[in-house]
Amino acid sequence: MNVEEIKGRLADRSATVAVIGQGYVGLSVALAAAKAGLRVIGIDTNRSLIEGLADGRLVVAGVREDAFAEGIATGRMTFTTQPDGIGAADIVLLCVPTPVRDHNPDLSAVEEAGLTVGEYLSPGALVILESTTYPGTTEQVLCPQIEKGGLAAGVDFLLAYSAERIDPGNTAFTFADIPRVVGGIDPASSAVAQAFYALLVDVVHPVSSCRAAEMAKLLENTYRMVNIALVNELAMVCSDQGISPWEVIDAAATKPFGFERFLPGPGVGGHCIPIDPTYLTWQSRRDTGRPYRLVELANDINAEMPGYVVSRVAEILNEESRAVKGSKILALGVTYKPDVGDLRESAAVQVIRRLVRQDAQVTFHDPFIDEVEVDGVILHGSELTDELIADADLVAVLTPHSAFDLDHVVEVAGTVFDARNAIGAAPGVVVL
Missing domain, CATH: 3.40.50.720 (NAD(P)-binding Rossmann-like Domain)
Known part of the structure; x- marks a missing residue:
């Protein structure tokens, strides 16, 4: 792989980005990439969603209207239900759902997307998983699915993880304001991923591995969840004692x-x-x-x-x-x-x-x-x-x-x- 070649295409804005999944995560990063000067292909299996986006209608909740208007106005975005555009991409982003079912992670969308990427991926491309998940998913779940297409990670293609950090409805921070944590399977993957996100956001924070990046995202949301639980229980205790929890906070x-x-x-x-x-x-x-x-x-x-x-x-x-x-x-x-x-x-x-x-x-x-x-x-x-x-x-x-x-x-x-x-x-x- 010629890492400098793909970094050069990012630098001169001739690179193509394919974004699999056009929910609020995938669409937001697709819009940011188009605004940065890159050609973007938005891919989703939801036909009505794709038709709405192709018509220039914001049909995805949680995406800023101004960001949507700016991204569409670039003329660099196309939307499709067909995955063959992956073959033309230098960067492939996976922004697919990772829900929990019966208290267990459901990574079926990641696995299916990995198989699709492996079928169409061109040698030398970088694949980045953005979906929130547990440490090890990028290397242990996604990578083997992609490699079923015949290419080897670290040899024929690059692989990295960088979780989305969007807060829907928060108008205080734009996409570019929110730093990106990036970890690759090897130094080359990490370097290209950093070069890509540096076009989209003001600060890129590299970590030593995909697992570290995956764990960082879990820590962020676990921190919030634990502290919300703290004040929720405080509210119950205060009510029992006739104290306003809001006054206490x-x-x-x-x-x-x-x-x-x-x-x-x-x-x-x-x-x-x-x-x-x-x-x-x-x-x-x-x-x-x-x-x-x-x-x-x-x-x-x-x-x-x-x-x-x-x-x-x-x-x-x-x-x-x-x-x-x-x-x-x-x-x-x-x-x-x-x-x-x-x-x-x-x-x-x-x-x-x-x-x-x-x-x-x-x-x-x-x-x-x-x-x-x-x-x-x-x-x-x-x-x-x-x-x-x-x-x-x-x-x-x-x-x-x-x-x-x-x-x-x-x-x-x-x-x-x-x-x-x-x-x-x-x-x-x-x-x-």
Whole structure:
């Protein structure tokens, strides 16, 4: 392989990048590569998704509209369901789902993508896995699949790992602002991967191996998950003692060192925090037989939160001589985080599911979501009218999108339960 040749094509922007998977991860990096001056081929098996992108429509939740407009405007992007474009690529990125099923990692999408890459890959190309996964996946799972196509890693093609670090809905950081951690199977792979990402982001941080890069991503999200569990349990303890957890967190956050502010809520959701730590605990038990006790405990605490929210709702209704059964409950926000149209692992949906199972009459409003599936039944979103708000026995603020006029909701509603402290202490409002 001529490493300098591919680095030269990156330097003069004549390189081609193929991105397998056009969800918010794959599309975001594809847009960044096009903006950097590279030719980009976006590949996905979802035909309707590809058709929408090819028509210039942003049909992927979590991708910044300005980034999409800039990337499309370059004219350097094409979208297809056909994988043969891989053969023309100098860089091939794998941005495919890595979910957890029955508490075990499901790497079937990585394996299938690896086989496809191996079938079309040209000698000398660099393959980079961006999907979050456990240490060893790049070398032990992806590499053998690619090599079934006849090329050998480190001899005929380069291989590296660099996890995405996008925070959907966060407008404070652009794609370029977020440093990239890169690890390759050998120095050549790492060097070319660094050269590629240096065109896309301001800072590239190399590590010694794919495994180190894979572990770094798990640490990032496990750190968040454990600290969220800490404040979630704090919220329960404070409630029992008649103390506001929000006041306590605000007070602790005045310390200028040694404390980072995390906030409680109805649970954790999304594609990362509820999922990634499971890879860590699963691998530890598989490879060493040792439980990762802190992570497992934190996961259990966070999993309790939807039930805890429902118990708080029941307490509030009980104070008004009402039962959950038969009560009209309006849920505001069902996505996993504010201002993002993503339902994956949404704690708000789990809260709604538990309320429905207790025979509450639940309606919801979310500007991003039209319908939610609950135990096989489709709940359709409702228009947020004053009549809907006033008719509810309780309004539960579960995901406070910025589009909500919560002050007006408080004026019209009888009782409001604020699971995110989006409103704060006010007459008629009970805060988690």
